[in-house]
Amino acid sequence: MQTEKLSISLPVDMAQMVRRRVESGRYASNSEVIRDALRVWQQREEEREERLHSIRDALNQAAADPVRYSESELRQHFDRLLAEAEKKQKA
Template sequence: MKATNMRTLTVSLTPRQAEMMQSAVEKGSYASNSEVVRDALRLWEQREEVRELELARLKKAYDEGMASGEGREISADGLLAELKAEARKRG
């Protein structure tokens, strides 16, 4: 990234977080504290993207379930019996 695209922010860290960051830089895992923060933010962005995809998948499943028709009550034993019967039909 070009330096002109960078923005300086002040961030507060716990002592443990600061120690971990400094240790990662000293060990050579990262070139700078900024690189550690940028990597952490990339991981956060990825997690948020996965979360959004999962929420969309769940919403679709919910919508499909709601569109599938009227629900019915069934006991646990009744459900188990139905599942066993379906399994026997499949072989």
């Protein structure tokens, strides 16, 4: 793996958190902690992009073939989606 050295500044509490992870033995270096955090961030961003892509696809499909729903049907649908999203966040 090729590497490039970067110099970053962190708030004191974040720098202490990084040091604690190294001191605990979980990571070998500060760089390893930062790389792991960046991998998690990258995964989250990729998942976000996938969700946005799905939403765009659904919107495009709906625009191409609109279906009319009652207010009650829409409310039930979005209440269900909200409940599912909240359940996933808690997991």
